Amino acid sequence: MGTLVSFHAHPNDDTTTCGGVLRKAHEDGHRVVLVLATRGELGYNPDGLLAEGETLADRRAVEARAAADVLGVDRLEFLGYTDSGMAAAGEGGTFQTADVEEAARKLAAILREENADVLTVYDEKGTYGDPDHIQVHRVGTRAAELAGTSKVFQSTINREHIKANQRVLAERAGVELPAGPDFGTPEAELTCRVDVSAYTEYKRKALLAHASQITPQSTLFTDLPEDTFRTMFGTEWFIRAGQGPGITETDLMA
Numbered sequence: 001m002g003t004l005v006s007f008h009a010h011p012n013d014d015t016t017t018c019g020g021v022l023r024k025a026h027e028d029g030h031r032v033v034l035v036l037a038t039r040g041e042l043g044y045n046p047d048g049l050l051a052e053g054e055t056l057a058d059r060r061a062v063e064a065r066a067a068a069d070v071l072g073v074d075r076l077e078f079l080g081y082t083d084s085g086m087a088a089a090g091e092g093g094t095f096q097t098a099d100v101e102e103a104a105r106k107l108a109a110i111l112r113e114e115n116a117d118v119l120t121v122y123d124e125k126g127t128y129g130d131p132d133h134i135q136v137h138r139v140g141t142r143a144a145e146l147a148g149t150s151k152v153f154q155s156t157i158n159r160e161h162i163k164a165n166q167r168v169l170a171e172r173a174g175v176e177l178p179a180g181p182d183f184g185t186p187e188a189e190l191t192c193r194v195d196v197s198a199y200t201e202y203k204r205k206a207l208l209a210h211a212s213q214i215t216p217q218s219t220l221f222t223d224l225p226e227d228t229f230r231t232m233f234g235t236e237w238f239i240r241a242g243q244g245p246g247i248t249e250t251d252l253m254a
Contacts, residue, residue, distance in 0.1 A: 002117035002253050003031040005149075007107060007140045009095065009122075009132035010040035010083060011064035012210040017127070017155045018120055019071055019203040020196020020236050021252055026072025027199070030253050033075045033114050034068055035107060037095045037136060042085035044213050059212050067209035070202055075114075079106050084132045096131040103135075104142035111147035118252050119149045123156040123239055128183040153192060153238040153252055157184030165232045169220050191243035193250055197234030204229060 004025045008014040014022065014034055025032050039057035050059060061078070068076045081095035081103070095103075111119065121140030126133030137154065144152045162184050170176065196203070207222055208214070214222060224232065243249060 001029045001031070003033065003114045004118045004120070004253060005033045005035060005111055005114055005116040006120045007035045007037070007136055007143075009037050009130065009136050010043065011036060011060045012040070012067070012207065012213055013133070015067055015071065015203060015206040015210065017122075017157075018236060019206050020199045020233070021120070021194050022071040022073060023199040023202045024194070024196055025253055026074075028253060031075075031114070032071070032073050033077070033110065033116070034071075034073045035077045035079060035110060036064060037079045037103070037132060037139070038081050038083040039064075039078060040083050040213075042083040044215055049212055056212070060210070063210045063212060067206040070206040070209055072202075077110060079103065084135075086130065094132075096135050098135065098139075100135075100138050100142055103139040104146055107139060107143035108146035111143060111149050116147065116149050118151045118153065119144050120153045120155050120238070120252070123154040123185060125183070127155070127157055151240070151252075153240050156190070156237055156239055158187050158190060158235070158237045159184040160187050161235070161237075168228065168232070172220065185237070185239065188245070189239065190237050191240050191246070191248055192238035192252070193247045194236045194238070194252065195234065195250065196236055197230050200230045200234050201226070203233055 006014055006018050006022060022032050040060045041057045045056045065076055081098055082093055084094035084096035119140060122133045122137050124137050159182055
């Protein structure tokens with residue numbers, strides 16, 4: 001059996017992008033380690049959400065641990081950086097502005113402690129341009145070099161698949177699908193496709209564990225019928241350097 005380390009920017013990113021492969025690795029008998037760069041301090045925070053004296057970072061850390069339990073995570077670590085947000089991108093003291101070498105050394109120490117076989121990061125675009133996601137790619141890639149972790153999978157979104165999902169959601173909501181920029185990766189550039197359809201209900205439960213971040217918009221996902229949810233979230237996609245063209249892998253831990 002091996003060890004999978006999955007590196008993410010904020011609580012709940014792990015669930016949406018890699019929740020299925022985390023639970024699959026657990027079910028297959030592997031050790032699963034989740035590392036979060038931040039506590040998601042700049043997430044959704046409507047009036048009345050928090051108790052007196054509670055911070056959003058506190059709440060999201062608790063939710064992250066609950067979701068990690070659902071996904072079969074054996075160890076959860078926070079690197080201790082501050083959420084950059086989208087509007088705050090470029091401000092000092094955030095993960096986006098952290099020294100890559102310093103952050104990579106922190107992650108590399110965990111990779112060495114765990115004798116990690118596999119590391120997941122995001123693609124170089126951060127999937128949709130989130131500055132912290134882009135930094136996860138930079139830091140994670142460098143950490144793997146420092147620790148000698150040779151199998152690095154870049155989590156991404158299948159562009160064609162997400163467009164199909166958006167059409168389904170727009171139809172369910174009774175709205176026109178708005179025009180917007182393409183994000184994710186064209187299917188022809190993907191190298192790994194993992195069938196996680198057996199674990200989608202774990203993904204849904206983990207999403208619901210991040211209760212503070214369930215917005216009126218996100219209920220479009222969390223309230224989907226089981227078969228539709230499985231169709232939308234039952235496959236997770238990755239890129240690994242040196243693989244392809246086309247899908248050449250279907251299991252991160254093979």
